[in-house]
Amino acid sequence: MxxxxxxxxxxxxxxxxxxxxxxxxxxxxxxxxxxxxxxxxxxxxxxxxxxxxxxxxxxxxxxxxxxxxxxxxxxxxxxxxxxxxxxxxxYPDPLEEFARVQFGRVIPGRVERVVRIGAFVEVHENFAGLVPIHELAERDADEPESVLRNGDEVIVEVVGINMHRRRILLSLRP
CATH class of the missing domain: 2.40.50.140 (Nucleic acid-binding proteins)
Incomplete structure (x- = not known):
């Protein structure tokens, strides 16, 4: 335009x-x-x-x-x-580098916000990933707030990356 x-x-x-x-x-x-x-x-x-x-x-x-x-x-x-x-x-897409280096790894992150479906965790200065509610704990948590709070420092596993939709899937499960 x-x-x-x-x-x-x-x-x-x-x-x-x-x-x-x-x-x-x-x-x-x-x-x-x-x-x-x-x-x-x-x-x-x-x-x-x-x-x-x-x-x-x-x-x-x-x-x-x-x-x-x-x-x-x-x-x-x-x-x-x-x-x-x-x-x-x-500039190169930082998600491509992140995917190449971090996929399948366990990394630190900070909870940005807790929502009904899980929690968004910042895992890089440019993006965050979703920890769905079923990946929050060994036993499924009914309320994400019962497991995490905004600002919590956590260790997550990078279990999925959708480059097209620019989405990162994370897990807190051991």
Missing amino acids: AETADRGGRTVLETLKRGEVCKGVVSSIERFGSFVDIGGFHGLVNAAELTWAHHFYAVSGIVEVGQEVTIVVLDVDVERERASFSLKAL
């Missing part, structure tokens, strides 16, 4: 290619992402494409207006005068 400010912006749009790496300047910040100006053309970096970080609370915590950034062109639609960009595509 983007806006062309003038004919020069349209010319830039027509030269963009998917996968191309470009430099631009953050021109505005919205709750759903930020717009980046590349030679008069303003393309969107959706919030999901800003960072691999597990949590961030505001787009303005990642980029600021006037900041020079390097982006990857994800998509170009000349007819609709739109393009989408990514900042995170420049």
Whole structure:
């Protein structure tokens, strides 16, 4: 998604290619992402494409207006005068490295939140995994809060990783 400010912006749009790496300047910040100006053309970096970080609370915590950034062109639609960009595509996916190194291992984590279906445990600075209720203890716990509290330090086993859905399955069972 983007806006062309003038004919020069349209010319830039027509030269963009998917996968191309470009430099631009953050021109505005919205709750759903930020717009980046590349030679008069303003393309969107959706919030999901800003960072691999597990949590961030505001787009303005990642980029600021006037900041020079390097982006990857994800998509170009000349007819609709739109393009989408990514900042995170420049960096390796930390989940791939995590999966390669940690799958099947027993590792430390911190309980982020306890929910009806189990508990989310931060196992890396960029993501957390779910310990489903049936994996909380030797005997199935009726209430996850009876086993864990927010902030608890725990040792978990990484029993599953779904790369497509970006989900990590954990177990507290010995």
